[in-house]
Amino acid sequence: MPASWEKNLRSIQAFYTKALREAKDPKNLETLRVEVLGRKGKLTLLLKDLKNCSLEERKRLGPLANQLKDQLESLIQEKRENLTAADLKAKLETPSLFDPSLPGASFRQGHSHPLTQTMNQMTEILAQQGFSWAEGPLIESDYYNFEALNFLPDHPARDMQDTFYISSKFEVRSSKLKEEDQQPRTSHLEPRTGLLLRTHTSPVQIRKMESSRPPLRIMAPGRVFRHEAVDASHSAVFHQIEGLYVDRQVSMADLKGTLQIFMQSLFGSSTEIRFRPSYFPFTEPSAEVDVQCLFCQGGGCTVCKKSGWLEMLGAGLVHPNVLKQVGYDPETWSGFAFGIGVERVTMLLLGIQDIRMFYENDVRFLEQF
Ligand SMILES: [Zn+2]
Numbered sequence: 001m002p003a004s005w006e007k008n009l010r011s012i013q014a015f016y017t018k019a020l021r022e023a024k025d026p027k028n029l030e031t032l033r034v035e036v037l038g039r040k041g042k043l044t045l046l047l048k049d050l051k052n053c054s055l056e057e058r059k060r061l062g063p064l065a066n067q068l069k070d071q072l073e074s075l076i077q078e079k080r081e082n083l084t085a086a087d088l089k090a091k092l093e094t095p096s097l098f099d100p101s102l103p104g105a106s107f108r109q110g111h112s113h114p115l116t117q118t119m120n121q122m123t124e125i126l127a128q129q130g131f132s133w134a135e136g137p138l139i140e141s142d143y144y145n146f147e148a149l150n151f152l153p154d155h156p157a158r159d160m161q162d163t164f165y166i167s168s169k170f171e172v173r174s175s176k177l178k179e180e181d182q183q184p185r186t187s188h189l190e191p192r193t194g195l196l197l198r199t200h201t202s203p204v205q206i207r208k209m210e211s212s213r214p215p216l217r218i219m220a221p222g223r224v225f226r227h228e229a230v231d232a233s234h235s236a237v238f239h240q241i242e243g244l245y246v247d248r249q250v251s252m253a254d255l256k257g258t259l260q261i262f263m264q265s266l267f268g269s270s271t272e273i274r275f276r277p278s279y280f281p282f283t284e285p286s287a288e289v290d291v292q293c294l295f296c297q298g299g300g301c302t303v304c305k306k307s308g309w310l311e312m313l314g315a316g317l318v319h320p321n322v323l324k325q326v327g328y329d330p331e332t333w334s335g336f337a338f339g340i341g342v343e344r345v346t347m348l349l350l351g352i353q354d355i356r357m358f359y360e361n362d363v364r365f366l367e368q369f
Contacts, residue, residue, distance in 0.1 A: 002057045005049060006064070012042050013068050020075045026083050033076050043069055114369040115239060115358055118346040119221055122241055125265040129258060131219040131243060136204035138223060139166065142194045144203035149282040150321045162227035164236075166195035197225035200339055201242035202282060205318075208244070209326035214333045215247035221342070232354040239342035246318065246328065246335030252285070255315055255336035263291050263312065266345065272298070274309065283316025283337055294348055310348065313340035 016036045023029040036043050047065050050058050112120070123133070136144075145151075151158050204220035220242040228234045245254070256275065264271045272292040280286045291312045293304035300306040315338035320330035343355050350369060352358075357365050 002053060002061060005046065005053070005061060008046055009043075009061075009064060009068060012036065012046065013071075016043075016072055017075065020072065020079055023079055023083070026080060026087065029076065029079055029083060036072060037069065037076075043072070111367075111369075113358075113366065114346055114350060114352075115342055117369065118349060119239065119241070119342050122262075122266065122340070122342065122345065123219055123221055125262055126219045126241070126243060128265075129261060131217050131245075134204050134208050134218040134220045135222060136198070136201070136207050136220065138198055138225075139195055140198040140203050142196060144206050145196055145198050145200070148206040148322065148325045149202055150319050150325075151281045155281065163199050164197040164225050164227050166197070199226055200224050201240045202337070202339060204242055205244045205282075205337060206322070206326060209246065209323075209328065214328055214335075215245075217245045217247075219243050230356065232356065235343065235355050235359065237359070238355070240339050241342060243338045243340075244318070244335060245337075246323075246333055248333065250317070250334045250336055252287075252317060252336070255287075255317070255338070258336070259289055259313075259315065259338065263289075267291060267294055267349075273312075275315075278314060278316075280314055280316055282319050282322050284319045286314070286316035289313045289315055289338070312344070313338055315339075 016032065019032050020029065023032055033041075035041055038044065043065065047062075047069075050062060050065070053061065123131075127133075145163075146158060147153070201220045201222050201224060204218070204222070208216065208218050208220070222239065223237060224240050225237055226234075228236055230236055243258070245258070252275075256273070260273055263273050271294075274290050274292075275287040276290065278286045278288040289312050290309040292298045293301060293308050293310050295301050295303045296308065298308035300308050304310050315336065318335040318337050323330045323333055323335070343358060346352065346358070347355065
């Protein structure tokens with residue numbers, strides 16, 4: 001009996017040591033464990049057989065069996081840990097667990113302000129017509145905003161554009177920072193410093209012409225300021241795009257052709273424009289440019305006040321005095337200029353009734369565009 005018992009023990013040891021080491025997965029490992037160490041497992045039964053042996057044999061064989069039991073148990077434990085780790089690694093690396101077609105975590109995404117969108121659209125059209133980008137300061141001198149543009153001192157045309165002048169207090173405040181000085185930084189009534197918030201983008205014309213030789217073709221988009229009461233169609237701050245083209249023999253026909261393409265690109269290929277005589281100090285002749293009403297196609301509606309036309313922009317040929325002012329010879333060079341309000345175009349394009357909506361930063365309004 002002891003000889004065959006011991007032989008059994010060795011064969012169990014040889015078989016299960018190898019089998020456990022080679023177990024492929026936790027389930028396979030468990031099956032092997034039950035087979036050898038379970039209540040009716042081979043080693044369990046072999047241990048029970050010991051009771052048929054003599055006391056002496058039991059003392060010799062018992063420890064061998066327990067030793068094998070410990071050996072197998074620690075082998076199972078070690079193998080189980082390895083398999084669990086391998087299993088997890090495999091799961092993480094299996095492509096099926098990551099489904100790239102599932103929607104990702106979404107973030108609220110912002111977008112450009114409607115005015116910026118229109119401004120981009122307008123400058124893109126002008127860029128296609130050869131106008132290059134130009135900018136100028138928001139705080140201007142009286143010279144660039146008025147004088148160089150043929151607004152003579154005391155010329156009544158200055159009253160056409162209600163101006164925010166920078167008061168002399170501003171200079172005191174900015175240089176000495178007097179705390180007791182509670183005066184407003186800008187005042188409509190204090191033209192003492194010669195500085196003002198620009199009332200139009202036209203000063204950029206002067207700055208650009210001063211710094212370059214003709215021919216030139218520029219667009220100057222930007223913010224402008226007027227001292228006006230704010231209502232549904234007026235704002236104290238708004239945006240313009242200025243266009244200027246100076247070359248030899250530039251005529252009203254060039255202006256009209258350029259504006260026709262501009263308006264048709266903006267509002268649709270069937271858009272009609274018309275010129276009405278007007279007056280600006282810095283252009284001669286000057287024109288108000290209308291587009292055929294976008295809402296009634298000229299038939300007459302409430303938006304166009306039954307006229308069939310919408311006022312769109314001011315334009316004209318650059319006044320010889322303006323050319324002289326920057327050192328261009330008006331006998332050689334001529335040019336056209338125009339200025340268009342970005343708010344007005346945006347309101348027409350998007351059907352917005354109140355200009356104040358643009359500046360209230362109400363996300364419920366802005367996210368619609
Ligand atoms: Zn209409």
